[in-house]
Amino acid sequence: QLQGNFNWSNLLNVTDFICSYAIDLDVLTSPTTSTVMTNFDVQGSGMTLLNISGLTGLGGSFDCNLAGNLTTLTTPISSEVFTNFNASRCDLTGTLDLSGLTGLGGAVDLSNNANLTDIVCPATTQTFSIFNTVGNSVNYFDLSPMTNLTESIGVTISFTSNALTAAEVNQFLVDLDTMSTGGFATRTILIAGTNAAPDGSSGGFDGTTAKANLITKTFTVTTN
Numbered sequence: 001q002l003q004g005n006f007n008w009s010n011l012l013n014v015t016d017f018i019c020s021y022a023i024d025l026d027v028l029t030s031p032t033t034s035t036v037m038t039n040f041d042v043q044g045s046g047m048t049l050l051n052i053s054g055l056t057g058l059g060g061s062f063d064c065n066l067a068g069n070l071t072t073l074t075t076p077i078s079s080e081v082f083t084n085f086n087a088s089r090c091d092l093t094g095t096l097d098l099s100g101l102t103g104l105g106g107a108v109d110l111s112n113n114a115n116l117t118d119i120v121c122p123a124t125t126q127t128f129s130i131f132n133t134v135g136n137s138v139n140y141f142d143l144s145p146m147t148n149l150t151e152s153i154g155v156t157i158s159f160t161s162n163a164l165t166a167a168e169v170n171q172f173l174v175d176l177d178t179m180s181t182g183g184f185a186t187r188t189i190l191i192a193g194t195n196a197a198p199d200g201s202s203g204g205f206d207g208t209t210a211k212a213n214l215i216t217k218t219f220t221v222t223t224n
Helices: 166-179 207-216
Strands: 003-007 016-018 024-029 037-041 049-051 058-063 072-074 082-086 094-097 106-109 116-120 128-132 156-158 187-191 219-223
Touching (some): 166 207, 166 219
Parallel strands (some): 037 058, 049 072, 058 082, 082 106, 094 116, 106 128, 156 187
């Protein structure tokens, strides 16, 4: 069981890093390396800060799920493709900047970070199976850099229980309508819970029409 500080900055050719459930780990010092890393797993660890900005070959699967003390996650600039990015059930606070992860896609779970208020999305052309921000405190944020977010069969996009205003719900729905095309079955958008209901004008956006358009494009859309 790792305790205190763990410095692996001299290990430049690691492709898989697994250090899960190290509840007594306080500090993890990562290397600066472009080695392609396909698995990074620190789920359940006790860290409050995780800076992996030096891992410019990071991709594949990233998991810091259940790191309940983790308030700050600093990600690298990496063009490697992700199939999984799980930062759920932490204590991420303020803004989570994912803008450097231009290969982000697959299953992205950022849920249940009660103090997370903003997400900066990367410019990525990857497709997604899940994009989950349930149970955070996020306000409206710009989804449009993720150009293929809506464009795959079975994708689920969830903003449930973020206490969004009607204007914010409207803007998300309008953005998703603008980004999406028809022809992909069983797509789901969830934006209910503690969020306000959409309407036709709040914030200058017509969420009612956008929701109807999305349903026509074969989305199942759940709102209040």
